Amino acid sequence: MAILDEIKEAVVDGETDEIEELVQQAIDEGIDPNVIINDGLIGGMDIVAPLFRDGEMFVPEVMEAADCMKLGTALLKPLLGDAGMETKGKIVIGTIDGDLHDIGKNLVVLMLESNGYEVIDLGIDVEAETFAQAVEEQKPQIVGLSSMLTTTMMQMDTTIKCLEDKGLRDQVKVIIGGAPITQEFADEIGADGFSKDASACVELCDSIVNAA
Numbered sequence: 001m002a003i004l005d006e007i008k009e010a011v012v013d014g015e016t017d018e019i020e021e022l023v024q025q026a027i028d029e030g031i032d033p034n035v036i037i038n039d040g041l042i043g044g045m046d047i048v049a050p051l052f053r054d055g056e057m058f059v060p061e062v063m064e065a066a067d068c069m070k071l072g073t074a075l076l077k078p079l080l081g082d083a084g085m086e087t088k089g090k091i092v093i094g095t096i097d098g099d100l101h102d103i104g105k106n107l108v109v110l111m112l113e114s115n116g117y118e119v120i121d122l123g124i125d126v127e128a129e130t131f132a133q134a135v136e137e138q139k140p141q142i143v144g145l146s147s148m149l150t151t152t153m154m155q156m157d158t159t160i161k162c163l164e165d166k167g168l169r170d171q172v173k174v175i176i177g178g179a180p181i182t183q184e185f186a187d188e189i190g191a192d193g194f195s196k197d198a199s200a201c202v203e204l205c206d207s208i209v210n211a212a
């Protein structure tokens with residue numbers, strides 16, 4: 001079996017003991033780290049997603065798949081390189097209040113950092129007030145909100161309103177993303193940008209900082 005397929009399968013099976021060895025093997029075979037992430041690790045999560053939705057995989061198993069993603073991306077991070085690059089801008093990011101999903105956000109962070117951005121990651125389950133405080137203290141050009149649950153995605157609207165209430169909205173561009181998020185939703189809540197994946201997020205941030 002080709003190594004990328006083995007990585008995919010290891011993510012689906014939650015093989016936390018094997019994933020690092022497999023990713024290292026792919027690196028040793030000279031496969032581009034971005035390809036290992038997109039076609040190997042994310043390829044695995046793409047198989048997990050419908051299984052979870054259809055009740056064929058359960059939370060503990062999906063957590064193991066998530067752990068594989070973390071172990072694999074940690075090995076690849078140094079290879080994506082950011083050393084010596086001049087900082088393009090500062091970004092505060094987090095998963096919104098009530099939401100514990102962080103795989104996608106972590107990939108966004110990884111891609112932004114390896115493309116020369118300074119990223120302050122507030123983690124998961126981040127309250128609107130905490131985003132506002134970080135904007136006030138860190139003075140980023142961009143704040144990124146991640147959401148995977150339709151039940152809590154309106155917290156993005158709450159966060160934008162909180163920035164408005166504190167007089168911080170004009171100082172920062174708000175970008176949003178996550179599986180249920182669309183451009184239409186971004187327009188509806190007055191976000192400045194949306195992207196469907198981590199690579200597109202880098203392009204979005206580049207266009208925002210270049211326009212400033």
Ligand code: B12
Nearest residue numbers: 053099100101102103104144146149150177178179197198
């Ligand atoms: C993994 C997973 C989990 C893991 C999370 C582990 C972790 N550390 O993240 C666990 C098992 C903990 C979990 C829990 C739950 N989950 Co869940 N989960 C998933 C799953 C299968 C995959 C998500 C994922 O990691 N995808 C892979 C990454 C790479 O993709 P991504 O997250 O979309 O990120 C990309 C883009 O969206 C974008 N992006 C992401 N963030 C941002 C931010 C910005 C600023 C930008 C620009 C772009 C951007 O770039 C990313 C990289 O390319 C999805 C299924 C799905 N279709 O998404 C369900 C899913 C999101 N979960 C769901 C549910 C219901 C739950 C639970 C309520 C289940 C339960 N009964 O307990 C809990 C909720 C816990 C909580 N309060 O948050 C539902 C949500 C349904 C809905 N309509 O809201 C989904 C859709 C599954 C389903 N039913 O189909 N889950």
